[in-house]
Structures are given as structure tokens and as C-alpha cells.
Amino acid sequence: MKLDIVITSDRTMITNHHGKEFLGFVATGPPVGVPERLWMWICAPKPKVDRWGRPLEAPYGLRKIEAALVNAGFNAAIIDPDHLGPHLKHAKVLMIGHHDYFAMASPSIEWWLMTGSEPVNRRSFLRLMRRPEIREAKKRGLKIIAGGPAAWQWLWNLDYWREFGIDTVVDGEAEKVVVELAAKALNGEELPLYVYVGPEDVPSIEEIPEIKGASVNGLVEIMRGCPRGCKFCPVTLRPLRYYPLDKIERELRVNANAGLDRCILHSEDVLIYGARGLEPNPNALLKLHALAKKYCKTLAWSHATLAEVKYAQEKYKLITKLTELIYDEHQQYLGVQIGLETGSVNLAKKIMPAKAAPYPIEMWPQVVEDAMAIMHEHRIVPALTLILGLPEETEDDLAQTAELLDRLKDYRSLIVPMFFVPLGVLRDRGWFLREHLKEGHVEIMRRCLWHSLRWAEDIVSTFYLKGARYAPLRWTLKLFLAYVKRRAREVEKWLEEAGWEGVKRAEAKSAVLQPVPRPCRT
Amino acid sequence: MSELVIELKGDENAEKVEEAVRSKPSARRLVIRIAANDGVSSIERVRSFLVNNISRTVIVYVEGERDEA
Structure with a gap:
């Protein structure tokens, strides 16, 4: 199976969370009290895949993009992140989506700010993009298009935008625009650096494609x-x-x-x-x-x-x-x-x-x-x-x-x-x-x-x-x-003894995590 | 749909985009062409506009060398 367009994301997205959607929220936190591998097993076990590495279940948003491209006649499919290598030898375009690329959305940012430790969704995504198969394909001319509900986060992460060689970031309902972008990418035409889909370019009900997987x-x-x-x-x-x-x-x-x-x-x-x-x-x-x-x-x-x-x-x-x-x-x-x-x-x-x-x-x-x-x-x-x-x-x-x-x-x-x-x-x-x-x-x-x-x-x-x-x-x-309860009692006892002034003093001493620059006007 | 093409040269940035939008408020799609050789960094010149924009489709092109990965 030789695809022109591969659609994927990292493990925290390409998973069915043991069939329990709510466990997906565990991926917004850093591994607390357990090793990262066990944390990832709790929230993001690998799904079943077919012999080409296509997952049985995939994120709904990626399924919409896949459907839009297939309906338009492109040779495209969602591929599990552990099975990208063979496909990226031939594919010309890689499309990626995510709920929270850099753990900047709630509740990821909250857990990060409170614990000082990177949430696993971000860790997993960065690991994905640093995989040798993606880097090598990029050197061969692979175009990478990033979208999804967290696309806005790329505006605040230009270093990663450069490091990973993202050609285009698409923010908004992308089912129509993704077809145009795919055609441009495959034809070697100029790609925009950034697209925001405004209300008048969103698909109508008839234009929203239906999932194929x-x-x-x-x-x-x-x-x-x-x-x-x-x-x-x-x-x-x-x-x-x-x-x-x-x-x-x-x-x-x-x-x-x-x-x-x-x-x-x-x-x-x-x-x-x-x-x-x-x-x-x-x-x-x-x-x-x-x-x-x-x-x-x-x-x-x-x-x-x-x-x-x-x-x-x-x-x-x-x-x-x-x-x-x-x-x-x-x-x-x-x-x-x-x-x-x-x-x-x-x-x-x-x-x-x-x-x-x-x-x-x-x-x-x-x-x-x-x-x-x-x-x-x-x-x-x-x-x-x-x-x-x-x-x-x-x-x-x-x-x-x-x-x-x-x-x-x-x-x-x-x-x-x-x-x-x-x-x-x-x-x-x-x-x-x-x-x-x-x-x-x-x-x-x-x-x-x-x-x-x-x-x-x-x-x-x-x-x-x-x-x-x-x-x-x-x-x-x-x-x-039980672990969280024990820690919570310890923190409460410390809060009682230290008082609020003590908390602020302790915070001033600790590293203040700022995952983003101070970007906006207050 | 009414489209507006805005070209940014030299040090021109989001202010020029905002001025152009004020001069044609009916435009629902903006195509911003940034003449620059600094690739992704060009986004910083228009980021404040992009962050505040919610009502129009915006397409940003950078004309010149893109950063290498």
C-alpha cells in the first residue's frame, strides 16, 4: 500500500483509552507517582491495527480529514505512529492533528504549572516529531501540514515549527481547505505558511464528509x-x-x-x-x-x-x-x-x-x-x-x-x-x-x-x-x-503550617514554569 | 466572497494588516504575503493580528527562503 498522504498523531491521540474515553484526560497530566510507561498504559494503550498499520479506531477529527481527502480522490489514510516508517518512504505529505500539541490547553497547562513536570501528551508529541523516519522523509521533501483544535498553539511555538519543518498550519474547520492544500502539496505548488478558516469558509452540513473508518x-x-x-x-x-x-x-x-x-x-x-x-x-x-x-x-x-x-x-x-x-x-x-x-x-x-x-x-x-x-x-x-x-x-x-x-x-x-x-x-x-x-x-x-x-x-x-x-x-x-489522597493531606498540612505568605515565599524560590512567553495584552 | 490581498515588505507588520482591514471592512478573506527570508519567524510580525482575528479567513504566505528543518 503506497500512500501519497499519511495522516497521524502521537500515541496519546491514536489510542482508544481502553474503551473508556474519560481516561484520555490522564494524558493531560505528567506521570505522577508511577513510571511514565505505566501512566501511558493507563491512558493511551496502542490500538489494534491492520497489516498496513491503520488503526481500527482513530480520532474523529482525523477521520474527517481522511474522508475529505479520500472523497476528493487522494490516496490517503490514517496510520498508527508506530507504523509510519514504510509509508513515509513513499508519501509526499504528512498531516498531523492534536487536541493539545504542547500542553498549553487546560487541563494540561494546569497540571504542568502545579507539578513543574511536562504532561505526557506533549512529551509524546515531541517524541513523535523527532522520530528518524519523519526527519529522513523531511529531507527527501516531505511536506508536513499541522491542524486540529490545538493548531493555534503553533503561533506560540515557532522554534518547534522550525525544528519540525511544518510547512503549513491550519486552524479551524479544515475539511474544505485541506483538499486544496493537498493538491498544492502534491503538485509542488506554493503552500501557505498559515491558514485560519473563518466562519464563511467552514463546510456546510452537506459538505462535511462522513467518516470512512x-x-x-x-x-x-x-x-x-x-x-x-x-x-x-x-x-x-x-x-x-x-x-x-x-x-x-x-x-x-x-x-x-x-x-x-x-x-x-x-x-x-x-x-x-x-x-x-x-x-x-x-x-x-x-x-x-x-x-x-x-x-x-x-x-x-x-x-x-x-x-x-x-x-x-x-x-x-x-x-x-x-x-x-x-x-x-x-x-x-x-x-x-x-x-x-x-x-x-x-x-x-x-x-x-x-x-x-x-x-x-x-x-x-x-x-x-x-x-x-x-x-x-x-x-x-x-x-x-x-x-x-x-x-x-x-x-x-x-x-x-x-x-x-x-x-x-x-x-x-x-x-x-x-x-x-x-x-x-x-x-x-x-x-x-x-x-x-x-x-x-x-x-x-x-x-x-x-x-x-x-x-x-x-x-x-x-x-x-x-x-x-x-x-x-x-x-x-x-x-x-490513594497516593493522591496521601499527598493531598501532606500538602494541606504544609499549607496550614506555612500560611499563605509561606506559600508565596516557597513559590518565589521554586522555578516558575512559563511554557509560553507572556504573549497577550491583559 | 470579498478577498483582500495585503503585501508586507521591510518591517511592515500587523499594523499594516489592521489598517488594510479598516479600509475594506467587508473583506471576509485576507491573503497576507510577507516578503521575507526568515520563514517561520515572519509569523511574529503578524501574530498579534492572527491571535485577535476570529471573523475572517486568513491565509499567510512567506515569499522568500523558508527555514530548513
């Missing part, structure tokens, strides 16, 4: 965009497009034909699939889930919003109806990632005024608590994220967030604080660096940690890694959680 853990898109307009979010800048059910079904079938019996419905908010504005469409949602269950024994939602959970249940009893449809002998819970962002009404008004809609933003803390109660009752297990270090954040904002966390302690969930990364409308703002950390931030991080540790043990044993098959992984994670 299985996606990691059966992820399928159901829509693109989000109407809430939160200022920290890049996705909300994209036009809203809903996939029709037949398009979703064709992709579900690709995954089922590859032997996958699970799926992840991907959207910024699954509950607004087919919606009119933010008014849910129960009919569309019920049909969507019935369709998914036709092909999958188990399903998950990638994302939802707290306001929509509350509203959908109050007005339509939709959470009850959907979970009745989803739960059976194969599945008794549902995982989802949700943005909590802040507990402060004042801050919410500034950065996400429509986050609580259709409820007024003044109701935000109550919306959060009500939605958490609904999810707990229905065995929906959210991984919530908070943003620390938002522009214009005050001590009072932090106090309100800490207070809300106390109200959420009895709801099964993980709560992960993230440091602000300038994206979306706020992309011209300053980065949140370690020296910006305040006592209020540390208190929130402490509450999140103990909340998540309490529920993580419950989730791992009761829901997430049940069964003999997952015993080694389950026990490894339990050992890791």
Missing part, C-alpha cells in the same frame, strides 16, 4: 456550534449546524461495522440537538437516542449544559425519558462533561450571560444545583469544569464559587478546576500563570480535589470500570487515588 470509542458528531456565546469559548464562534439523522446513522454504521458496540454523541450541548434556539426538541432527541441504541449497547454524551438539563426535565421530563431509553442490561449510567465555569453571578454576567438561559443569569447557582440534583437522581455522572483566573475575576467571585462547591458535595460528579486559557472572544487576554494564584484559587482547588476524590472511588468501582476485565486498571487507579 471507525472513530475512537464510537464518537459521532450530531451538530456543530453553540448559540450561548460564552466569551471564553471558541466553539460558539462557529455557525450552528445540525446533522440530519440519516447522516448520523451512516457514521454509526461505520463504527458498528468495525465491531464497536459503544458510541459517544458529540455536541457542545447534546440536549439542544434539533433545537429552536435553546428550546429543546424532544422528538428529535428521542429519535436520535433510539437510533444510537439501535447500533450501540452503551452510549455517552460528550457535553451538555446545566441550564438545558434543568429546563428539559422541568418542561418535558426529557431527562427521565431519555435515560429510560438509554438504560438497560448493558448500561446503567451516563457520563458527560459539563462547564460549571464559576459560581459567581457577577462574573457569569460578564463572561457567559446566556449560560443559564432560558433562566436569568441571576439564577445561575440555583440552576447549577437543580441540574446536579436531576442528574444525580438519573445516574448521570458529570465531569464539571471550573475556570480560574478569568479576566476581571475578584476575590468575591472566588468566594461565591467556593460556596457553591459546598452545596454540590452530595452530587456524584468530578469537579476539575482549569486555569484560564485565552481563547474565543477572550483570546487577546493574558494567560493565567502560577504567580497569579491567590489563596481563593487554592481553596477552590482544595474543595474540588476532595470532592472528586470522594466520588472518584465510588464511580470507578460502581460504574466506570466494573467487571473482571477491568480489574488491573481499576486497581491501578485505586492505588493512584
